[in-house]
Amino acid sequence: MNVYKAIILVGGPSRGTRFRPLSLNLNVPKPLFPVAGHPIIWHHLEALSKIKGLKEVLLIGFFEDSIFHRFIDDAAREFPKINIRYLREYQSLGTAGGLYHFRDEIQRGDPQQIFVLNADVACSFPLKEMMKFHNTHRGLCTILGTKVAREVANKYGCLVAKPESNEVLHYVEKPESFISDLISCGIYLFDCAIFNEMKKAMQNKKNQVDQDQFMDHDDQLRLEQDLLRPLAESMKLFVYVTNDFWRQIKTAGSAVPANALYLEQYLETNPERLLKKESDGPTIVGCVYKHPTAFVDPSAKIGPNVSIGPRAVIGKGVRIKDSIILDNAEIKANSCIINSIIGWDSKIGTWARVEGTSITNDQIVITQNGVKVPSITILAKEVIVRDEIIIRNCIVLPHKELKTSCHNEILM
Amino acid sequence: MKALILVGGFGTRLRPLTLTLPKPLVEFCNKPMILHQIEGLVKVGVTDIVLAVNYRPEIMVSLLKKYEDKFNVKITFSVETEPLGTAGPLALAREILGKDTLPFFVLNSDIICEFPFEQLRDFHNSHGNEGTIVVTKVEEPSKYGVIVNHSDSTCIKKFVEKPVEFVSNKINAGIYIFNPAILDRIELKPTSIEKEVFPKMAEGSQLHAFELEGYWMDVGQPKDFLTGTCLYLSNLAKKQPNLLANPACDYVHGGNVLVDPTSKIGKDCRIGPNVTIGPNVIIGDGVRLQRCVILEGARVKDFAWVKNSIVGWHSILGRWTRLEGVSVLGDDVTVNDEIYCFAALK
Numbered sequence: 001m002n003v004y005k006a007i008i009l010v011g012g013p014s015r016g017t018r019f020r021p022l023s024l025n026l027n028v029p030k031p032l033f034p035v036a037g038h039p040i041i042w043h044h045l046e047a048l049s050k051i052k053g054l055k056e057v058l059l060i061g062f063f064e065d066s067i068f069h070r071f072i073d074d075a076a077r078e079f080p081k082i083n084i085r086y087l088r089e090y091q092s093l094g095t096a097g098g099l100y101h102f103r104d105e106i107q108r109g110d111p112q113q114i115f116v117l118n119a120d121v122a123c124s125f126p127l128k129e130m131m132k133f134h135n136t137h138r139g140l141c142t143i144l145g146t147k148v149a150r151e152v153a154n155k156y157g158c159l160v161a162k163p164e165s166n167e168v169l170h171y172v173e174k175p176e177s178f179i180s181d182l183i184s185c186g187i188y189l190f191d192c193a194i195f196n197e198m199k200k201a202m203q204n205k206k207n208q209v210d211q212d213q214f215m216d217h218d219d220q221l222r223l224e225q226d227l228l229r230p231l232a233e234s235m236k237l238f239v240y241v242t243n244d245f246w247r248q249i250k251t252a253g254s255a256v257p258a259n260a261l262y263l264e265q266y267l268e269t270n271p272e273r274l275l276k277k278e279s280d281g282p283t284i285v286g287c288v289y290k291h292p293t294a295f296v297d298p299s300a301k302i303g304p305n306v307s308i309g310p311r312a313v314i315g316k317g318v319r320i321k322d323s324i325i326l327d328n329a330e331i332k333a334n335s336c337i338i339n340s341i342i343g344w345d346s347k348i349g350t351w352a353r354v355e356g357t358s359i360t361n362d363q364i365v366i367t368q369n370g371v372k373v374p375s376i377t378i379l380a381k382e383v384i385v386r387d388e389i390i391i392r393n394c395i396v397l398p399h400k401e402l403k404t405s406c407h408n409e410i411l412m
Numbered sequence: 413m414k415a416l417i418l419v420g421g422f423g424t425r426l427r428p429l430t431l432t433l434p435k436p437l438v439e440f441c442n443k444p445m446i447l448h449q450i451e452g453l454v455k456v457g458v459t460d461i462v463l464a465v466n467y468r469p470e471i472m473v474s475l476l477k478k479y480e481d482k483f484n485v486k487i488t489f490s491v492e493t494e495p496l497g498t499a500g501p502l503a504l505a506r507e508i509l510g511k512d513t514l515p516f517f518v519l520n521s522d523i524i525c526e527f528p529f530e531q532l533r534d535f536h537n538s539h540g541n542e543g544t545i546v547v548t549k550v551e552e553p554s555k556y557g558v559i560v561n562h563s564d565s566t567c568i569k570k571f572v573e574k575p576v577e578f579v580s581n582k583i584n585a586g587i588y589i590f591n592p593a594i595l596d597r598i599e600l601k602p603t604s605i606e607k608e609v610f611p612k613m614a615e616g617s618q619l620h621a622f623e624l625e626g627y628w629m630d631v632g633q634p635k636d637f638l639t640g641t642c643l644y645l646s647n648l649a650k651k652q653p654n655l656l657a658n659p660a661c662d663y664v665h666g667g668n669v670l671v672d673p674t675s676k677i678g679k680d681c682r683i684g685p686n687v688t689i690g691p692n693v694i695i696g697d698g699v700r701l702q703r704c705v706i707l708e709g710a711r712v713k714d715f716a717w718v719k720n721s722i723v724g725w726h727s728i729l730g731r732w733t734r735l736e737g738v739s740v741l742g743d744d745v746t747v748n749d750e751i752y753c754f755a756a757l758k
Contacts, residue, residue, distance in 0.1 A: 301731075301732075316680070316698065317680070317697065317698040317714060317715045319715065319731070319732040319750060321750070333680070333698065334680075334698040334700065334715045334717075336715070336732040336734070336750060338750060351682075351700045351715075351717050353717070353734050353752065355752060388700065388717065390734060390736075390752070392752070
């Protein structure tokens with residue numbers, strides 16, 4: 001039987017700035033932020049757990065070791081067939097530097113193929129389809145690709161592929177001009193021979209450094225520019241195009257649409273995970289996840305696309321839609337929460353309104369008078385919103401008590 | 413006695429409400445604005461009321477006919493073919509206003525106060541001159557034209573438009589009483605009573621100031637309409653608290669809540685301070701209302717939140733809507749569930 005491994009690139013704390021203010025809760029790094037009731041990378045693990053012969057998943061990044069202890073313990077129980085470990089880079093090594101640094105660890109057990117998944121995506125993870133496609137071509141790597149709107153394509157790694165063979169002819173990371181509307185999803189399947197290519201890429205870099213007195217050598221290696229681009233040039237890169245859902249989770253606000261995508265997937269694959277309508281229960285619209293320990297008053301109306309975390313309390317006559325309510329949050333009577341993330345231990349008073357604006361694509365940033373207008377409203381940890389206050393299109397940092405209404409502000 | 417009410421034009425400042433009803437018929441504290449004035453005038457013995465309008469909506473004619481019968485008073489429309497300003501309408505109504513030698517009242521239709529017509533008449537008769545202007549004190553006189561009296565006298569010396577330095581804090585309250593002799597000063601053409609007639613009367617020492625006690629407000633635009641509502645309700649709380657909802661009632665919060673008995677209010681609501689709820693209004697459960705006006709037949713559904721706003725006749729506010737920032741909904745407007753309106757005019 002073939003043996004597979006998977007790597008999830010979890011990054012590190014310094015790269016989490018775009019995920020502020022939620023990344024300011026240091027106990028919960030971005031890869032563990034709950035979406036549809038589970039940490040972002042739990043969804044990766046779930047998809048990987050369905051691959052026969054996949055024995056080990058390695059999380060590679062440069063967070064403190066302790067950050068992932070609890071998650072790995074829980075995941076080990078939930079996915080008993082896979083061994084999950086965290087490998088910490090001694091410093092940020094770039095998107096491929098960690099892979100290269102831990103190459104012996106990764107190749108131990110002699111896996112045929114290795115999945116590499118970026119942590120910051122929400123996706124249907126068509127991994128089996130990728131494997132099937134991979135076995136039909138002679139490349140070293142299959143990259144998952146998807147089509148996006150032309151206007152936003154240049155925010156991603158853009159691919160140009162031969163239509164009949166899906167062989168990648170050209171790869172450019174975040175081009176200035178339009179190259180293609182086919183982009184990389186940040187999900188790859190590599191043959192183990194990829195490590196030879198990495199070695200070559202590392203050597204190339206070193207040679208360049210030796211020729212250039214202004215450059216210092218480091219162990220940095222970028223997956224996209226240093227590895228994929230030469231792979232495309234040597235015709236060893238192929239793309240599997242998915243029409244299924246995919247979305248980047250870069251900013252904190254993009255957790256809300258990602259939440260919606262996973263909840264809708266549950267409806268197809270695991271409807272038992274969604275909150276059911278009951279005659280004496282709250283009104284449910286569309287897909288809603290509620291942690292078993294959360295309480296929702298029967299007079300509330302929840303959904304669509306709402307996740308309610310552990311021990312959260314939702315009061316009488318509360319309305320929540322398109323939002324994520326995190327652990328221990330309390331929403332008091334008659335309040336309304338739309339397009340928002342309510343942080344851990346936050347308290348929302350009666351008749352309050354916390355509202356953001358939905359956006360169809362988080363890569364289009366709305367600016368007003370040169371200031372970025374946040375679209376999804378985000379309350380970080382332990383924020384208090386007093387009775388009858390409205391907080392609209394705001395980002396609120398931890399431990400703030402809001403006594404007056406605020407619109408379009410970042411509240412420090 | 414006789415009175416002339418200066419109604420004027422279409423009341424554009426109070427749109428969208430005045431798209432449906434002429435301004436004098438818009439309910440202020442559950443009573444058409446003009447009825448506050450008619451009742452006050454009837455009480456002091458006025459039997460002839462002239463409404464100076466420069467348009468004539470049929471709806472006003474039929475409603476005022478009803479008041480004629482109810483109050484046993486003659487109401488005449490004086491229709492201007494071109495806007496005649498604030499003095500011209502007096503000339504146009506000369507036949508009625510000058511039919512006897514008794515003084516007559518003139519008032520702007522947008523004014524809300526306690527209408528002390530009786531004291532005004534007595535004061536006017538006591539000084540014996542041609543006219544009396546009701547004056548009210550304001551905090552920031554520099555925004556208005558102010559009235560300066562001769563020292564130690566009620567007799568008006570002069571008018572100063574938007575004074576830079578403090579000379580007086582008394583402004584024209586838009587309520588007057590005149591002897592018919594004033595009619596000789598006014599020609600039938602567009603004329604401003606404030607700018608063209610009063611200064612000359614003051615020069616001849618024919619004009620006196622009567623100081624108004626209590627509240628006063630020009631409620632010609634939504635922001636002031638709401639402020640006027642607060643003033644009226646606060647006064648009602650002092651003078652006739654029995655007309656207001658009992659502050660001990662479970663939904664009343666902060667008092668000053670006027671509720672028509674035909675309206676229905678759901679459970680777990682918090683209403684007040686300064687709210688008027690018109691006839692046949694339906695308020696759902698868990699609704700929060702403060703400093704707002706809900707007009708006849710409107711429906712405010714569960715968990716809605718309204719502040720500083722006017723909800724027009726038969727409008728529907730959906731569940732979890734939030735209306736604030738001097739939003740005004742006209743007749744039959746529907747706001748869908750969960751919508752947020754700030755300073756919306758609909």
